[in-house]
Amino acid sequence: MARMTLLPYDVQPDTAPPVPQSYRGLWRRTLLTTGDGRIDRETRVFWMQTARLHIDIRVPATRGTFGTASALAELTCEQLIDLAAQMGFAGATTVDEAAVAIDAGDDRLDRCTWHRQIDFSPPSNARDLGTMRFETPHVVLEDGIEAVYHERWERDPASLGATWAVRLSRESAHAAGVLADDPDGAARDDAPSVFIARCGDFFMLARSRSPRAQAVLASCRGKRLVEVVRDPALAIDDVRALLDFEISLGRVRGNDGARWTIELSTLPWREGQPAFTDSVSAALDQLQAARGYGADPT
Incomplete structure (x- = not known):
């Protein structure tokens, strides 16, 4: 197998400081x-935060079942529309501590900005900004700055521990089984971006649709993805390309790399399955054991 290249994300040069430890997990x-x-307690929403990278997945509780389907090509138009109601994104996070005054008093809130580098949804002019207040070390309350909303977040204690993030080279993304086109195409500019993050016992994977499919969304700025895929002028193959965007959350249940198992995914047939090939899982295990963001596993 070709040498795997795991590019450490959390130590990339950046003018912003790393996210405080209190946010990681x-x-x-x-x-x-x-x-x-509107009040929502049912949507399955998870946010993983490392020193710099965030990955977010949002799956409606009403998402249907897909029987024995194992690929987007096997889904009907209505099933594809159902998948388009999901959301998720990944990118860099910055935290400005004590940046927002409360009623001009002495108390101040943190301001978080989530800079989305890949997004399941069409492009938007809106910024993702929130004020953050810790109710307890494991409960944080978020209020929108440029939109009116309130969110309550609870951290899973099992996510405490070693935390890191990497970007896979295109060749490694093929080895990991998260790019389905032929390996010879990995060097072309239309290969998607892939991120992997781990916090304690949990990991997340984010893999964008191809830039070619993303270009289709460029003219749909501000729309919901459901609106886009309902357009009868859009060929079904183009719909499938737009939905070929994976965000998966899983758990590592021991030192065996084969136990990097997906529990929730924007591609439902991935749930319950190994996230990566054995060799890639083993490389990620080495990275975890070393806690070495600059490690170069083979």
């Missing part, structure tokens, strides 16, 4: 309220 959203009175 896997957080589950347990409450959302919006300015129009």
Whole structure:
């Protein structure tokens, strides 16, 4: 097998300081309220935060079942529309501590900015900004700055521990089984971006659709993905390309790399399956054991 290249994300040059330790881990959203009175406790929303990288997945509780389907090519138009209701994104996080005054008093809130580098949804002009207040070390309350919403996040204690993030080279992404096109195409510019993060016992994988498919969304700025894929002028193969975007959350249950198992995914047939090939899992195990962001496993 070709040499794997795991590019450490959390030590990339950046003018912003790393995210404070208090934010790192896997957080589950347990409450959302919006300015129009909507309350949501059912959507499965998880946010993983490392020193710099965030990965976020949002799966509606109403998402249907897909029988024995094992690929987007096997889904009907209605099933594809169902998948388009999901959300998720990944990118860099910055935290400005004590940046927002509360009623001009002495108390101040942190301001978080999530800079999305890949996004399941079409492009948007909106920024993702929130004020953050820790109710306890494992409960943080978020309020929108440029949108009216309130979210409650609870951190899973099992996500405490070694935390890191990497970007896979294109060749390694093929070896990991998260790119389905032929390996010879890995060197072309249309290969998607792939990130992997781990916090304690949990990991997340984010793999974007191809830039070619992303270009289709460029003219749909501000729309919901469901609106885009419902367009009868869009060929079904283009719909499938738009939905070929994976965000998966899983758990590592021991030192055996084969136990990097997906529990929730934007591609439902991946759930319950190994996330990576044995060789890639073993390389990630070595990285975890070393806690070496600059490690170069083979």
